[in-house]
Amino acid sequence: MVLGGTGFIGRHAAAALRARGHAVTIGTRHPRRALAKLPAGLRCSELRETHFESLTTRYVWQPLLRDVDVVVNAVGILRERGSETYDRVHHMAPAALALACERLGLRLIHVSALGLRRDARSGFLRSKLGGERAIARTGADYSIVRPSLLDGEGGYGAAWLRRVASWPIHAYPSDAQGRTAALDVRDLGDALAALCEIPGTSAPREVELGGSARRTMAEYLGALRASQDKRGASRPALRLPVPALLARLGSHVCDLLHFSPFSYGHLELMRRDNLPRENLLQALISRAPAPVGRDLPVPRSSARRPAYAFAATPSGHETPVPPRPQ
Numbered sequence: 001m002v003l004g005g006t007g008f009i010g011r012h013a014a015a016a017l018r019a020r021g022h023a024v025t026i027g028t029r030h031p032r033r034a035l036a037k038l039p040a041g042l043r044c045s046e047l048r049e050t051h052f053e054s055l056t057t058r059y060v061w062q063p064l065l066r067d068v069d070v071v072v073n074a075v076g077i078l079r080e081r082g083s084e085t086y087d088r089v090h091h092m093a094p095a096a097l098a099l100a101c102e103r104l105g106l107r108l109i110h111v112s113a114l115g116l117r118r119d120a121r122s123g124f125l126r127s128k129l130g131g132e133r134a135i136a137r138t139g140a141d142y143s144i145v146r147p148s149l150l151d152g153e154g155g156y157g158a159a160w161l162r163r164v165a166s167w168p169i170h171a172y173p174s175d176a177q178g179r180t181a182a183l184d185v186r187d188l189g190d191a192l193a194a195l196c197e198i199p200g201t202s203a204p205r206e207v208e209l210g211g212s213a214r215r216t217m218a219e220y221l222g223a224l225r226a227s228q229d230k231r232g233a234s235r236p237a238l239r240l241p242v243p244a245l246l247a248r249l250g251s252h253v254c255d256l257l258h259f260s261p262f263s264y265g266h267l268e269l270m271r272r273d274n275l276p277r278e279n280l281l282q283a284l285i286s287r288a289p290a291p292v293g294r295d296l297p298v299p300r301s302s303a304r305r306p307a308y309a310f311a312a313t314p315s316g317h318e319t320p321v322p323p324r325p326q
Contacts, residue, residue, distance in 0.1 A: 001068045003027035003050060003097075004075035006037040008155040009111055009147075012189030013072050014042055020193055025068065027075075050075075052093040053083045061100035070107040070196045073097060078124075078156070079258050086127035095134030102140040107203075109195050110135055114146045114208060115274040122265035141200035145192065148210035148274060149220070151292045152185030157261035165224035170237040173247035176217045176270035181210030183281070184290040191284040208276035211289045217270050223293025 002017070004010040005026030014024045018041055026042065027050040028034050034047050048064055052075055055061055065071065077089050094110060101108045116129040135142050151158045164170065191209055215223060218239050225237055242250070251264040281289055 001025040001027055001048070001065065001070070002072045002074060003052075004073070005042075005045075006030075006034050007074060007076075008150070008152070008158075008185060009188060009192075010072070010074035011038065011042070011154065012152070012185050013074055013192040014045070014189075015039055016186075016189040016193035017072075017196060018042060018045075020197070022193075022196070027064070053085065053088045056088060056092040056096050058096045058099035058103060061097050062104065065100060065104055065106060068106060070109065071097065071101060072109045072111070072192055072196065074111045074192075076111070076128075078261060078263065079255060080123075086123045087130070090124075090127035091130040091134060094131040095138070098135040098138040098140040098142060101142070102138050106141070107196070107200055108135070108140050108142040109145060109192055110142060111145050111147070111192070113269075114148050114210070114276065115269045115272070116146075120265075120268055122263070122268050124263065124265035125268060136205075141203075143195055143203050143205060143207055145195065145207045145209065146276070147183055147188050148276065149180040149182045150185045150188065151182050151224075155185060158185070160261050161221065162224055162228070165221045165237075166228055168237055169240050170218060170221045170225075171240045171242050172218045172221065173244060173267060173270060174241035175244040175247070176267070178270050178272040178274055179214045179216055180220065180274045181212070181214050181276065181279070182220060182292040183209060183211045184292055187211075187281060187285055187289055191281055194284040204280065207280050207284075208278060209281045209284075210276045210279050211281075211292050213292065213295070214275060215293070219295075220293060223295055227292075227294040 002010045002014040002024060005014045006028045014026060017024050024042065025046045025048060026034060026038070027048050029049070029051055031047040031049050035043050050064060073094060075089065077084055077086070080086055098108055112132050113128055116125055116132065118129070120126050120129070132144050135144065188209060195203060195207065222236055247267060248264070251262055251267045254260050254262045255264055
């Protein structure tokens with residue numbers, strides 16, 4: 001069963017499981033709308049209506065998990081709406097789900113996020129960490145998966161970043177100096193499917209996943225822009241760092257207005273490196289990660305020249321020699 005199976009991550013996890021020959025049940029808030037979002041290969045799947053804000057005890061989970069062996073939880077909210085609060089969706093419901101899985105003997109794959117810290121101020125990040133800790137306190141057969149920044153077709157945030165990358169000016173928070181290892185969502189789907197097939201006694205409890213390139217947000221936008229230009233003829237965008245205080249104010253405004261994927265939680269993540277400690281992606285999917293973006297070649301004129309050249313002498317030592325005039 002893939003919870004959030006019509007979402008960005010869930011669709012790809014469900015498709016990967018189906019491609020491996022597994023029967024897939026889709027958990028979704030809106031079964032009637034699901035067919036329009038699901039790829040053709042998943043439209044024959046059973047649909048079960050799930051509202052995480054109401055599923056905060058293990059007793060209400062148990063009927064939803066009938067005839068299921070493995071549960072993939074790919075549910076998450078960017079912002080709160082009414083009773084759909086961070087605490088209920090990211091913390092209380094996953095904790096109850098883990099207790100139900102423990103009771104029923106089911107395997108649980110829980111999709112979380114990289115970069116969660118105890119000192120985070122964002123409710124989004126604190127609730128994600130609370131959910132992880134609650135699951136870890138149960139006796140369930142679980143794996144917590146922490147992917148890096150995701151790219152791919154059909155993602156709300158990914159679509160926004162691609163759009164911004166096409167602009168001639170890239171505005172970004174001046175303190176967003178942390179690096180990410182952007183990951184193709186199809187690779188994440190394959191990794192989640194592979195985890196579902198690993199016996200609980202052999203599966204890792206914590207799985208951190210990322211792509212091969214490590215970039216700051218400014219570098220990532222530039223790489224996306226370069227990949228959009230098939231001929232490689234367009235110029236790099238002008239980078240415009242936004243003062244930290246103004247960027248923070250903008251993140252709160254976006255949260256208040258529910259505008260764009262930019263939020264205070266994401267601003268916190270961008271301030272420090274958000275990279276896998278041990279990247280298990282290649283071990284799970286048995287191939288190299290799909291490239292995300294394309295780095296522009298560094299012009300020769302901008303390459304740093306060494307302050308000294310070293311020449312070998314008959315004595316076997318290397319002696320610094322001043323550079324020749326250019």
